[in-house]
Amino acid sequence: xxxxxxxxxxxxxxxxxxxxxxxxxxxxxxxxxxxxxLVVPAWASDYWFSAILIPFLILSLAGLGLNLLTGYAxxxxxxxxxxxxxxxxxxxxxxxxxxxxxxxxxxxxxGLVAALAGVVFGLPSLRIKGFYLIVSTLAAQFLVQWGLTKxxxxxxxxPSGVITAPPLTILGQDLSSPAGRYLLTLLVVTALFFLAGxxxxxxxxxxxxxxxxxxxxxxxxxxxxxxxxxxxxxxSSFYCGVAGxxxxxxxxxxxxxxxxxxxxxxxxxFIIIIGGMGSILGNFLxxxxxxxxxxxxxxxxxxxxxxxIDQGHIENLQKILFGLLIILFLIRxxxxxxxxxxxxxxxxxVWPLRA
Amino acid sequence: MSALSASALLLAVEHVSLxxxxxxxxxxxxxSVPRGEICALIGPNGAGKSxxxxxxxxxxxxxxxxVVYDGLVTSRSAPRQAALGGIARTFQNVALFKGMSVLDNVxxxxxxxxxxxxxxxxxxxxxxxxxxxxxxxRAEEILAFLHIQAHRDTPVGKLxxxxxxxxxxxxxxxxxxxxxxxxxxxxxxxxxxxxxxxxFILDINRDLGTTVVLIEHDLGxxxxxxxxxxxxxxxxxIADGPPARVRDDPQVxxxxxxxx
Numbered sequence: 001x002x003x004x005x006x007x008x009x010x011x012x013x014x015x016x017x018x019x020x021x022x023x024x025x026x027x028x029x030x031x032x033x034x035x036x037x038l039v040v041p042a043w044a045s046d047y048w049f050s051a052i053l054i055p056f057l058i059l060s061l062a063g064l065g066l067n068l069l070t071g072y073a074x075x076x077x078x079x080x081x082x083x084x085x086x087x088x089x090x091x092x093x094x095x096x097x098x099x100x101x102x103x104x105x106x107x108x109x110x111g112l113v114a115a116l117a118g119v120v121f122g123l124p125s126l127r128i129k130g131f132y133l134i135v136s137t138l139a140a141q142f143l144v145q146w147g148l149t150k151x152x153x154x155x156x157x158x159p160s161g162v163i164t165a166p167p168l169t170i171l172g173q174d175l176s177s178p179a180g181r182y183l184l185t186l187l188v189v190t191a192l193f194f195l196a197g198x199x200x201x202x203x204x205x206x207x208x209x210x211x212x213x214x215x216x217x218x219x220x221x222x223x224x225x226x227x228x229x230x231x232x233x234x235x236s237s238f239y240c241g242v243a244g245x246x247x248x249x250x251x252x253x254x255x256x257x258x259x260x261x262x263x264x265x266x267x268x269x270f271i272i273i274i275g276g277m278g279s280i281l282g283n284f285l286x287x288x289x290x291x292x293x294x295x296x297x298x299x300x301x302x303x304x305x306x307x308x309i310d311q312g313h314i315e316n317l318q319k320i321l322f323g324l325l326i327i328l329f330l331i332r333x334x335x336x337x338x339x340x341x342x343x344x345x346x347x348x349x350v351w352p353l354r355a
Numbered sequence: 356m357s358a359l360s361a362s363a364l365l366l367a368v369e370h371v372s373l374x375x376x377x378x379x380x381x382x383x384x385x386x387s388v389p390r391g392e393i394c395a396l397i398g399p400n401g402a403g404k405s406x407x408x409x410x411x412x413x414x415x416x417x418x419x420x421x422v423v424y425d426g427l428v429t430s431r432s433a434p435r436q437a438a439l440g441g442i443a444r445t446f447q448n449v450a451l452f453k454g455m456s457v458l459d460n461v462x463x464x465x466x467x468x469x470x471x472x473x474x475x476x477x478x479x480x481x482x483x484x485x486x487x488x489x490x491x492x493r494a495e496e497i498l499a500f501l502h503i504q505a506h507r508d509t510p511v512g513k514l515x516x517x518x519x520x521x522x523x524x525x526x527x528x529x530x531x532x533x534x535x536x537x538x539x540x541x542x543x544x545x546x547x548x549x550x551x552x553x554x555f556i557l558d559i560n561r562d563l564g565t566t567v568v569l570i571e572h573d574l575g576x577x578x579x580x581x582x583x584x585x586x587x588x589x590x591x592x593i594a595d596g597p598p599a600r601v602r603d604d605p606q607v608x609x610x611x612x613x614x615x
Contacts, residue, residue: 198476220444
């Protein structure tokens with residue numbers, strides 16, 4: 001009943017193709033967007049913007065990047081952080097070397113450079129898959145980090161290799177305040193999520209899923225398998241690259257290679273495993289899980305166990321509990337939070353009856 | 356060969372030989388398929404039937420001989436070129452895209468007919484939108500033709516086997532092929548399902564004018580629906596002709612039943 005389809009018939013194919021076909025879905029989406037764009041900036045504190053909302057949004061975007069590659073096109077990768085780094089350093093250098101380049105343009109250019117790097121490191125996918133592909137994308141991870149540390153040009157010969165991001169201004173508006181950085185991040189992330197929703201529903205998205213599910217049959221029915229794989233690497237790395245630029249410019253305020261190490265790649269991978277492979281919404285859910293749960297645990301631990309156990313033990317206990325929760329959750333729901341959402345949705349369709 | 360007979364022939368397999376290492380899968384096989392015909396490839400297991408289909412649509416490259424399809428040599432090209440040239444096929448083991456819906460599977464079959472680039476589609480430009488409507492319309496026609504509209508949005512992995520075979524056939528004819536290669540379309544089916552499938556194959560052949568080359572073990576079905584039967588045994592052709600004549604061929608009987 002909540003999601004009743006009664007009376008909502010598609011009268012043309014274009015209506016049937018929409019991502020949000022039901023009126024309730026569109027209203028719900030509008031409410032969420034209004035909340036994120038209007039209510040949150042007026043209400044949230046600087047701590048919420050800087051420590052929770054901005055990293056949550058950026059990690060969702062990075063998760064989306066990897067999900068396009070792994071969840072949709074079936075190509076495993078542990079190089080997400082490398083492509084984030086390429087995007088961040090490229091955007092920084094465009095800003096540095098081209099006078100007066102608008103921030104959004106350098107963001108896009110950074111993404112394009114990352115896409116190029118993605119195609120190069122995606123070339124092995126034409127011959128190998130699965131675990132072997134993971135190992136070869138790991139090469140990207142180490143090579144990029146090494147290159148960015150080794151060659152000073154990338155960080156403008158700054159002795160520490162850490163560079164301060166330039167101030168954020170768009171159309172003369174200064175967006176350096178936490179709320180401003182949040183709004184900028186939200187704008188870019190929202191736009192790119194809508195774009196991804198359209199990509200996976202296009203022929204390219206279908207080709208990716210066909211390659212994922214059975215590449216030999218895909219080749220026989222005429223799908224250009226090699227091209228599809230490389231495009232998956234390109235689009236995925238574009239998304240990771242933009243996420244990396246945002247990470248450097250709107251979250252940290254600095255650009256440094258060590259912010260994009262293997263741990264970051266694993267973090268992005270966990271986001272899509274917990275959120276759900278082959279899902280757009282799952283990236284938000286997975287990122288929320290990864291960003292919010294540790295904070296929640298540390299707040300709980302801090303208030304409940306303070307004085308009982310010493311601080312060092314509490315931190316370790318939190319990590320153990322976090323790991324345990326991930327394991328328990330994946331046993332209950334191996335397809336991730338997105339599949340939980342789908343079953344809730346199926347229930348809402350017939351509620352108050354049972355599906 | 357006169358011009359007339361050249362255009363009447365859709366497919367000519369000429370002295371094709373294929374081996375894997377020392378194992379000879381197919382040895383010096385020649386046969387031809389006129390346009391509009393249903394041709395059956397039969398023979399005991401391991402006779403080289405599937406290998407031959409794989410040569411025809413470019414999955415394998417033969418060491419000897421060639422395949423002429425629609426006047427062009429295709430045995431030197433890749434599967435995608437064969438698909439673009441109008442050859443579609445189904446597989447012995449259902450090779451559907453399990454995570455995708457029935458409709459999406461059928462739409463992937465139309466990918467060789469897509470003109471608009473992905474950026475056009477993502478931006479929703481008028482040409483891409485009109486094209487998407489057209490492809491959806493054709494896909495719906497095919498779903499109706501094979502009576503699977505009701506399963507349009509079901510992920511194919513959740514369908515029963517008989518329906519999966521039908522979806523695979525739908526995906527193959529979605530590309531509007533000239534030549535349809537079917538690798539055991541009725542394997543593992545019960546009598547009713549075989550009858551349905553036979554009717555669909557005959558309908559495709561008659562209504563859509565598609566030439567069909569099929570591999571099938573059920574000789575009853577083969578004799579009923581095919582115009583022309585080619586019999587292979589141990590990678591060699593042992594008989595070639597109309598069903599009635601092939602059935603009585605002593606070599607064929609020997610291959611199937613054994614002879615002294």
